[in-house]
Amino acid sequence: MQGFINLNKPFGWTSHDCVAKARKLCKLKRVGHAGTLDPAATGVLPIAVGKATRLLQYLPSDKAYKATIRFGMQTTTDDLQGEIISSQPGAELDLAQIKTVLAKFIGKIEQIPPIYSAIQVEGKRLYDLARQGAAVEVPPRTVEIYRIEILDWRVGDFPELDVEIACGGGTYIRAIARDLGTVLNTGGTLAALVRTQSSGFNLADSLTLDELEAQLSNGTFQPTPPDTALQHLPSVTLPSISAQKWCQGQRISLTPEITDQVRVYEATRFLGIGELQAGVLIPQMVFEPIA
Known part of the structure; x- marks a missing residue:
């Protein structure tokens, strides 16, 4: 077997967990993934099997997400999985204020990745350094945001904004939530995240792990051909x-x-x-x- 699996990653699983499960289900050693997803995120995680693992580096890097940003709160991880640093109700915030600053996040921007991330500094993962309590200066990186579309707005003590974001590789949606809250002087954190597109694969065509297992069991599973993922x-x-x-x-x-x-x-x-x-x-x- 060789090709790609368009996997819909479940909540709470690491990308490594998904690779290990796919390796067991497919009974193959050569399995890898493109575009790491945080455990709390769900959605598209491209999995390469067999010789297709050699093609991961050639996949397109563009991605798209549906995200929920909660205002009035800051956490250590920039999402709800971390400890709360500050919490102040932001009921006075309105959608018009948000719309006036969103334009600052479109195009090529400088972004400081979350301290709890897989980026390496001096050979060590940032999340390992953070857990050790080490003081680390995280270098900014240039990322590109193609589009941010507002989907929904819910008022309350801790109002929430649903957005759809299209971006280039290396973009942290958690950092967008954090920085948007900083600009608005309310604090912000990522409350939910679904990746709807990654490396040319779409959520609508994805398989859950249960669906993958069932198709493999009844002999109907066909991986995406290696070159189909390279149509760009x-x-x-x-x-x-x-x-x-x-x-x-x-x-x-x-x-x-x-x-x-x-x-x-x-x-x-x-x-x-x-x-x-x-x-x-x-x-x-x-x-x-x-x-």
Whole structure:
């Protein structure tokens, strides 16, 4: 078996837990995932099985989420899983105030990741350092937010905002919740998160672990073909002789003279990933060599 599983990650599971479960269900050792999800988040977690694990690095990085932000509260983890740092009712906050500042979060922005995150600083995970009580300066990173759409607004002592966010890879939605609360002088934390799109996979087409297990048991499961997940890349098709040379690590002259990462085929057979540089196709990853 080789290809991708569009998994709907359950609440409370780590991404590593899901990989371990998929490895057991599929009876395969080579299993990996794209785009880590926090245990408290649910939704799309692409799982690669078999040789498709070699393709994880080539998946598109764009993601989309539905998030609930609670105002009037700050926590150590920037979500409801952490300890409360401050709590002050924000009933006076209204939607008009939020709309005036949301524009600051669109486009390329500087974001400081949550202290409880998997980012490494000096070779150690931030969440490990945080649990040890170490004082760590978290470096900011540039992320890109394509769109934030307001879905719902609920008033109360701790009002909540439901939003849909489309963004580039590396974006922390917890940090958006925290920073939005800071700008509004109310405090803010992430109350719920569902990833609706990741690396070209959508929530509507995803499988729960129970559904995956049932399909594997009755023999109906078919993983997403390896190259289907790479449709964001242009493709080139080689004749048989050139395809064999390319699979052996040789460079192939092609036109037009462009620079781009491409899917490589012989007829309809997916061979791997190459890079076109000035009319020369250079092997990057040979997925299916020709004997």
